[in-house]
Amino acid sequence: MARRSKLARVAALGLLGALTLSGCGVDRELFAIGWPDGITDEAQRMRDLWIGSSIAAMVVGVAVWALIAWAAIRYRKRGNELPRQTAYNLPLEIVYTIIPFIIIAVLFFYTVTVQNRVQDRSDTPDETIAVNAFKWNWQFVYPETEGDDGLPVSTVGTSSEIPILVLPTDRTIRFELASADVIHSFWVPEFLFKLDVIPGNENGRDNVFEVTVQEEGAYVGRCAELCGTYHAYMNFEVRAVSGEDYDAYLEARESGLDTFEALEEIGQPGLSSATTPFESLQNKNIDQQTTGG
Ligand SMILES: [Cu+2]
Numbered sequence: 063m064a065r066r067s068k069l070a071r072v073a074a075l076g077l078l079g080a081l082t083l084s085g086c087g088v089d090r091e092l093f094a095i096g097w098p099d100g101i102t103d104e105a106q107r108m109r110d111l112w113i114g115s116s117i118a119a120m121v122v123g124v125a126v127w128a129l130i131a132w133a134a135i136r137y138r139k140r141g142n143e144l145p146r147q148t149a150y151n152l153p154l155e156i157v158y159t160i161i162p163f164i165i166i167a168v169l170f171f172y173t174v175t176v177q178n179r180v181q182d183r184s185d186t187p188d189e190t191i192a193v194n195a196f197k198w199n200w201q202f203v204y205p206e207t208e209g210d211d212g213l214p215v216s217t218v219g220t221s222s223e224i225p226i227l228v229l230p231t232d233r234t235i236r237f238e239l240a241s242a243d244v245i246h247s248f249w250v251p252e253f254l255f256k257l258d259v260i261p262g263n264e265n266g267r268d269n270v271f272e273v274t275v276q277e278e279g280a281y282v283g284r285c286a287e288l289c290g291t292y293h294a295y296m297n298f299e300v301r302a303v304s305g306e307d308y309d310a311y312l313e314a315r316e317s318g319l320d321t322f323e324a325l326e327e328i329g330q331p332g333l334s335s336a337t338t339p340f341e342s343l344q345n346k347n348i349d350q351q352t353t354g355g
Contacts, residue, residue, distance in 0.1 A: 093117050098251055101277040101302065104180045105254040111176045115169060122165065180255070183272050188233035189308075195239070195246035195259040195285065198292035202227045210318040217321045222341040224334035225298045226321055227283065230308035231275045239269035247287035250300050256286045275302045282336040295340035301330060 093116040100109050137145065148154075192203040199219035207215040219225030229235055239248050241261040249256035257271055285296035303311065307328045314324035322332035 090117075093120070097254065100254045101252045101279070101281065102255075102273040102275050104273050105252070106276075107176045107179055108254050111172055114172065118165065118169065181271070183236065183270065184234050187236035187272055189230060190236045190238065191227070191229075193227075193237055193239045193248055193259070194242060195248065195289075195296075196242040197244065197290050198285075198296045200225050200227075200283075200285075200296070200298045202298075204312060204315075207312050207316055209316055215312060215315040219298060220339075221292075221295070222339050224337055224339050226301050226325065226334055227298055228301045228303060228308060228311050228321075228325070229275050230305045231278055231302055233305060233308075234272055234274050236270060236272045239271075244289050245287050246285045246289050246296070248283070249286035250281055250283040252281045252300075258287060275300075278302045278304060280331075280334070280336045292340065295343070297337040299334040299336045301325070303328065303330060 090113050093113045094109065095112075095116055097109055097112055100106050190205055192205055194201040194203065199221075201216055201218040202225060203214050203216040205214050209215045217225045217227070237248070237257075239257060239259040241259040243261060245261065246259040247256050248259055253273060255271070255273070257269065259269060279302055281300045281302070283298040283300050285293055287293075289296070307330070310328045311324050311330075314327045315321070319327060325332045
């Protein structure tokens with residue numbers, strides 16, 4: 063009897079050890095469970111936290127299942143004799159109070175560390191961009207620039223044109239979000255981050271965050287707060303380019319070129335590629351209806 067229980071304990075421990083090891087050795091991507099790759103410094107950290115938490119949850123889950131199975135088999139009913147009662151087993155109770163506490167403390171530590179990093183703001187960000195949300199589109203203003211009309215350079219979306227938010231890589235970018243009407247939410251899935259855009263800021267929220275983009279490319283951005291009839295079409299595009307291209311883009315804008323022309327000027331497509339404007343979707347639907355397709 064004693065030998066069998068010892069064997070079961072060794073097997074359970076071995077299983078737990080193997081799982082912990084495989085958690086480290088096996089492709090970590092498996093534990094991303096649907097999270098896209100982030101393109102910012104901050105996103106990488108959040109994704110690592112998420113993967114670490116998934117692995118920890120999986121290890122705990124498997125250990126619990128193994129213990130349940132072991133207890134059910136090892137102590138199954140064999141006769142009518144009442145088994146030995148082990149209530150008020152103090153050492154055991156201390157162990158299963160301390161272990162979860164350690165798990166929570168570790169998760170809490172990493173969560174707070176990553177959260178502080180994500181919410182961190184530098185005193186002097188390299189770039190500042192004002193984002194204005196309204197029903198139902200976006201305006202992006204570069205406050206430190208001056209166009210040929212004397213106003214800061216800006217890009218505004220319409221139902222026939224997706225607004226393109228041009229960003230530099232490898233620079234800290236501060237976003238200052240404002241809403242002209244209702245609550246919207248600024249969301250770039252590849253940032254692994256969204257922030258509500260609250261009109262007025264009366265409640266003390268300041269709607270500011272910072273990121274450093276690592277990867278060049280075109281990424282869709284969305285409104286993530288149901289804000290009315292055309293909420294679903296409130297898309298924009300993030301176009302991340304190199305620092306030099308970004309400077310050249312803003313220079314072209316300051317000289318009077320519009321978003322399309324300035325993008326073409328730096329060798330980028332002038333129109334969005336990550337998402338489609340509302341009107342072209344509408345026309346497509348009408349085309350499909352008239353052609354019966
Ligand atoms: Cu919205």
